[in-house]
Amino acid sequence: MDVREGLFYTKEHEWVKIDGKIATVGITDYAQSALGDVTFVELPKKADVFKQADQIATVESVKAASDIYAPLSGAVEEINPELDNVPELVNQSCYEKGFFLKMQIEDEAEIKNLMDAKSYKAYLESLAK
Amino acid sequence: MKLIFEKSIDSRTGFKLPECDVDIKFNLSEKYLRKSQAELPEVSELDVVRHFSELAKRNFSVDSNFYPLGSCTMKYNPKFTERVANFEGFTDLHGLLPQVLGASMLCQGALQVVYDVQKLLCEITGMKAFTTQPLAGAHGELTGAMLIAAYHKDKKHKRKYVIVPDSSHGTNPASAAIAGYEIITVPTDKTGCMDFEEFKSKLNENVAAVMLTCPNTLGIFNFRIKDICDEAHKVDALVYYDGANLNAILGKARPGDIGFDIVHINLHKTFATPHGGGGPGAGPVGVSEKLVGYLPIPRVVKRSDATYALSYNRSKSLGYMAAFFGNFSVILKTYAYIMMLGKDGLTEVSETAVLNANYLKEKLKKYFQLDYDRICMHEFVISAVSQLKNNIHAIDIAKYLIDKGIHPPTVYFPLIVKEAMMVEPTETESKQTLDEFIDVMVEIAELAEHNPQALKDAPVTTCVGRLDEAKAARDLNLRWQK
Amino acid sequence: MNFIPHTDKERREMCKAIGVSSIDELFKDITPDLKAKSFELPNGKSEFEVMRFFKGLANKNNVSLTSFLGAGFYDHYIPSAVESLSSKPEFYTAYTPYQPECSQGWLQSIFEFQTAICELTSLDVANASLYDGGTALYEAAMMAIRITGRKKIIVDSGVNLLYRSMLYTYTTNLEIEFKETPVVHGQSSRKDISSVIDKDTAAIILQNPNFFGAIDDHSDIVKKAHELGVLVIQSVYPVALGLIKPPGEMDVDIATGEGQSLGLNLNFGGPYLGFMAAKKQYMRKMPGRIVGETVDKQNKRGFVLTLQTREQHIRREKATSNICSNEALCALRAVIYLSLLGKHGFKELALLNHKKAEFAKGLFDKIKGVEVKKNSPTFNEFTLMLPKRADEIVCKLIEKGFICGFPLGRFYKGLDNYLLVSVTEKRSKEEIAKLADTLEAAL
Known part of the structure; x- marks a missing residue:
């Protein structure tokens, strides 16, 4: 399983990349592999505001649907426009081209609720047991 | 294989309509008329027959294949029930007849079918009364959810939750949710049954009902089923029996005796009516004594002169769940099946x-x-x-x-x-x-x-x-x- | 007779293989306190006895009268090939096509049905069918609520009362606000709709032709609704669509209807066929099964159930609907029926129905004391005002061999003298004339 250093993670297998006031959000390699072929991603609209842990998006494969929760509170800054036509980017490049959205970070203190790469790896190992 | 639309040849026809024997000048205004024609295929009757005969060959079916599809009860569908359902005396009857003054005398045989089947299903399940209105299993569940709502509304209860085990059919939580309830899911324990202690801990006076299949989707008969009913009744929550798996317990156990309040039956499973590629099925719902008054209208009743009629006068009824009496021909086949097996x-x-x-x-x-x-x-x-x-x-x-x-x-x-x-x-x-x-x-x-x-x-x-x-x-x- | 092939010897062998001494042992989880307290059913019978019993029951029904009863459910002629093809056991003894490779016959038939419904309604997408016209309308209302996030619905009272009743029953435990608007001079009241529509409205539900038989062009209502972000749902009579403006041509968002008239017997109320079509942008919010086209590894065309993530077996309580089946066999009959009629036959059938009904209107109009309501154009069903209670006239004419229509007082307060008459292609000029004479004599 590909777990990238420098990113933050949630227990729901979302990753977050922090660039100053902007957080980029996607799903992890573990998540895309568990889902299988992604067929559809339902994203929020730009400027929609979410609280940490609110449902923010949905990702679907042929036989599964998963809700995606906001890893941090804030307003949506940008959504990945490619996913509408090419949802398989989530499978092909989950940490880059297959990102879901970018949001403005409202409260940096919330970052401490996220896992770093090391803790996420340990979390994945605990799931495998 | 081509689609029937792709076999279309301009101006070919497959059916002749009756001659127009009236002389009428057409004068509907343009604004009410369709501009584009519906592009239906232009094919001969033989084209249609060959096409759908070829398609038929591309299906597995109970008549041709062993079909051990779990939870679906794909048993053999006896041929005689098809013949019974095709008697013109049944096929040509309009469903509104018994609503029309004097016309219920034109459909006494059909009303008797509905009445008799309700009584037979009561005896088979131990319930007090049945409605044949629900059009499928999931529609029976929705009817059940409406009965649950009607009961608590009448009792002035404010109930928000429905409990389901995690092994349940997806329709159970979906039916309860669409009726306005929130779902509490209880995990399965090591014996394959709903975790009883976990269930008890989730049960309180905000719970409207518990929905269960017994035997459950693992094929296991929950030996604590009576305890579950009793616990639920302590807080005046209702217990719903998803009858998808009734084929396991005919003559052995009856949900009514165990303490269930509401039951739906999938006639297309237990009572051998064909599944028809996904429908029509039928999902009649039975209830215990305390819920009889909430059943949908109209009810088929037998009058003192042994004729059958509809009754609407039920102040607590939840209303219409379907326009008529359910999928009548499926109910008819069920009756014939029960009669032959005994x-x-x-x-x-x-x-x-x-x-x-x-x-x-x-x-x-x-x-x-x-x-x-x-x-x-x-x-x-x-x-x-x-x-x-x-x-x-x-x-x-x-x-x-x-x-x-x-x-x-x-x-x-x-x-x-x-x-x-x-x-x-x-x-x-x-x-x-x-x-x-x-x-x-x-x-x-x-x-x-x-x-x-x-x-x-x-x-x-x-x-x-x-x-x-x-x-x-x-x-x-x-x-x-x- | 119980269709069980086992011999006693085989039963014993099987018990032995399982490791039990008798079948009873397999039921030990059903402890004595859980056992059935009664199971008093009659003994089984032979096929001959069963057949004789049901022949007797069928004969207790009288289907020999000449019928002008419609009210949403119509007596059209069904070509023999419809029955013959749909009774192939490879169709009727199969189940939902979960395994596409051994269900291509079903999947392609449903794909063809979806196409036919799109053509009829002039809309982009259709599902694999729903239970009946009433449940389809309810599902459309719920769909509009999901799409708009609003909870108020305007319902035209020209919508079949049975469907309105079902809609209210199903939503009783939800906080949905319904506003019924009246029918004025046979048509949807623009004035009343304007006075209740607002930005909290999810949808307007209309019917065309409406319950009184009147045809309308709802384009203006749709335009107004869209300005406020309100969706329009139209319940339609599919046979009428051979002639009248389809929902798509009025820019309607979701169309539903009862498909019984497309090759299904009246069957005392069911099984019937609900259909639903919608604009493309709403397809992910649709309920029910949907079949889509795809390919196998050799790039050969095939069909599968698709968009399954909307459904209950995956989404459970978050599904778009609790429905887990469709009315496949009824949908099959409909697509066979429509294929036999074809593009031109479908139009001609509608025209024939309309002309016969117009002829009947002309005759009834000449009867003293009878008024044919003419405020609105009609398709094949129309309203008569009689000088007496319509239900009593219907009752009287049954004795003369006619079911002359539906007494509107049964569903509408204050319309006791109104009769709803339907005329399909099955009614001959002579039958219509004879009904007019008999009615005149009965008044």
């Missing part, structure tokens, strides 16, 4: 369904993992997890079965068993058919070890190979266009 025949149905399932389970558990190894009822769930090491999944096993002329079991359900294969042989299958199935499953287990590619390549005997479902969902093409 008391002993129906009891033997369950005995044999359970015998067949246990026989298969015993033979197959040596080759496939069985998470809950105990006596099962009419179905059981095995798993392909032992085959995973060779990258063989339940779906691969399913596809190979198709090549062997066997419809696969239900796969990937219930969700709580990994790589699940849910097998329900039904009572109408002979020992020889079961033995052939066992042989193929043993062959599959061996192939998984020594030649997994053979399973990966299946099916090879069908008109198409494995289809790209991801493409279907991504590049949505839901209709033909010129």
